[in-house]
Structure formats: C-alpha cells, structure tokens
Amino acid sequence: MQRERCTKPDQISMPRILAIESATQQDSSVAATLATNGFAVDIARSGREGIAMVMAAEYDAIALERWLPDLDGVKVITTLRGVGINTPVIMTSMTAEVSERVEGLRAGCDDYISRPFSEDEMSARVEALLRRKPLSCRAQPVLQLGYLTYDLVRQEVKCWDTVIKLRPTERRVLEFLLRHAGQVLTRAEILEAVWGAPYEPGTNLVDVHIGRLRAAIEVPGESCPIRTVRGIGYILRDMSPRCVNTDAA
Structure with a gap:
C-alpha cells in the first residue's frame, strides 16, 4: 500500500511528523495545517496503520486524533509507550471535556488540543514538542x-x-x-x-x-x-x- 503524504518536495529535510487522523477530518486536517507551515508530514488513516508506521520509521512528532475508525487514540498511545517509543505526541479531539484531556495526558500524550484549532496554535504546539524532544525517541538505538x-x-x-x-x-x-x-x-x-x-x-x-x-x-x-x-x-x-x-x- 502506498504511503499517503502531505509534503512538498522542498520539505523533505524538515521535521518529520506523522498525522494519525481519519479521512473525515478534511475540514480541519492536521496534516494539511502542518504541511502548510513547513513540516514534512506522513498520514495514517487508522490507529493500526499509525502504529505500524511508527514501528517502521522514526518520526520527530506525532499528531494523534482521539477518536479513530478502529481504535481509541488512548489505545494507540499506550501501545506505543508500552514498546518503549517515546516520540512526542499531541492529541486532537472534537470535544473539550477536561476528563478526556486528562485521560489522554495520563496515557502518555505530551499535549492536547481541541478542534477546531487555530492553524498558528497547532503549529506552535508542535514546534514546542520538537524543542522538548529527547535526543533519541527510542530508549536504545x-x-x-x-x-x-x-x-x-x-x-x-x-x-x-x-x-x-x-x-x-x-x-x-x-x-x-x-x-x-x-x-x-x-x-x-x-x-x-x-x-x-x-x-x-x-x-x-x-x-x-x-x-x-x-x-x-x-x-x-x-x-x-x-x-x-x-x-x-x-x-x-x-x-x-x-x-x-x-x-x-
């Protein structure tokens, strides 16, 4: 299966982000927002596809939708953290419930933002994640x-x-x-x-x-x-x- 990307040719050397979001979020696409702001972005349309892509390649950060077609985003993040992958993750959601944000953060997310979001704020939050990123997202190379x-x-x-x-x-x-x-x-x-x-x-x-x-x-x-x-x-x-x-x- 061909990997879906939202990246311009001159962005290949930019920070590499994986956007795990369903195809129904075209009106507020994280992938499109980040690509417009200079990031190289790969796209996964389901939780399982996202997990497989993170296992197979190194990403500088992950933008993870909370409610995916196959898995809860919390399940995705706990799976990644369970195998020692510490790539910074920002979770997005259509709801702004405090309990939902707390659950995501406690599961291992580094940040949480509600939809609809400001494109500038989304990009700024990802930039902040990259500044805090450890030298190696996997505990051991x-x-x-x-x-x-x-x-x-x-x-x-x-x-x-x-x-x-x-x-x-x-x-x-x-x-x-x-x-x-x-x-x-x-x-x-x-x-x-x-x-x-x-x-x-x-x-x-x-x-x-x-x-x-x-x-x-x-x-x-x-x-x-x-x-x-x-x-x-x-x-x-x-x-x-x-x-x-x-x-x-």
Whole structure:
C-alpha cells in the first residue's frame, strides 16, 4: 500500500511528523495545517496503520486524533509507550471535556488540543514538542541480548555476526520481547503491543509469529532464548537464572 503524504518536495529535510487522523477530518486536517507551515508530514488513516508506521520509521512528532475508525487514540498511545517509543505526541479531539484531556495526558500524550484549532496554535504546539524532544525517541538505538542484536535505526537483526532476514511484524515482536527480556508476557500483551488489537480467545496469530521468529533466530548449538510459559505466554530469557516454569517448545 502506498504511503499517503502531505509534503512538498522542498520539505523533505524538515521535521518529520506523522498525522494519525481519519479521512473525515478534511475540514480541519492536521496534516494539511502542518504541511502548510513547513513540516514534512506522513498520514495514517487508522490507529493500526499509525502504529505500524511508527514501528517502521522514526518520526520527530506525532499528531494523534482521539477518536479513530478502529481504535481509541488512548489505545494507540499506550501501545506505543508500552514498546518503549517515546516520540512526542499531541492529541486532537472534537470535544473539550477536561476528563478526556486528562485521560489522554495520563496515557502518555505530551499535549492536547481541541478542534477546531487555530492553524498558528497547532503549529506552535508542535514546534514546542520538537524543542522538548529527547535526543533519541527510542530508549536504545540498539537492543542486545546474548547473541541477538537488533539495530533499530538500520532495522537490522543479527545472530552473532550474521544478519537475519525478518518480516516487519516479526521485527516488532522481537523488539517487544527484547524490551521486556526476562519478563513473562501474555499472548494478549504481545497482541496489543504489536498489532494494537484486543486478544480474542482461539486466535493463533501470536503463536504463528513466535514460531517463525524462533526458526529465524535459532543458532546451532544454542538453546533458543524464546521459551513458552505453560498456560500464560512467552518469555525471552535474559541469560540469568529465573524461577519460571518454562517449556522449550
């Protein structure tokens, strides 16, 4: 699927913003407002698309609509924060309820603005977010555990010195496991963090991707670090002793 953009050719070197907003907001489009004011803007039309785009690329800031066609914006921000992505986020909403703003801010948003908004104010708020942006929006540019190394900038996974080819979703699963190494993760937690979707009993989506990931990262003579925790989910061993009942399946 071709990525939707609202960017002029001379804006490519400008701060890169992701606008996650539904197509129904054309009358007060965040993407159009920011592009007009000199930002390079990519557009996601749903919460799940937005999560996937943030996982796949680095953005300087995110403008997130509260009520999306598929997900509540609060779910989007908690998913991103849950996997360690700290990109500054400004949330937009058609309502000005204090309780709604408080919920968004407590979920991890950095700012909140109600629609309809002033174009100048919206741009000024994004500029303020960029001034406060940490040097790295992801806590670590390289995640490493034992013989596994995941370079988030290059999107490159290595087992020892060998580059392993993984699908984008498999890389997102691995990133979540690496960021929570040594912790028992339920299937529901993995599903929500990687796909932004609630867990449905009977689905094997997580198990299928874990199986593919195990096959890709297994090294002859080494025990695969991804272990099954019976009746719960999975754990990525952090190479230190753990009192966890695991099964190597």
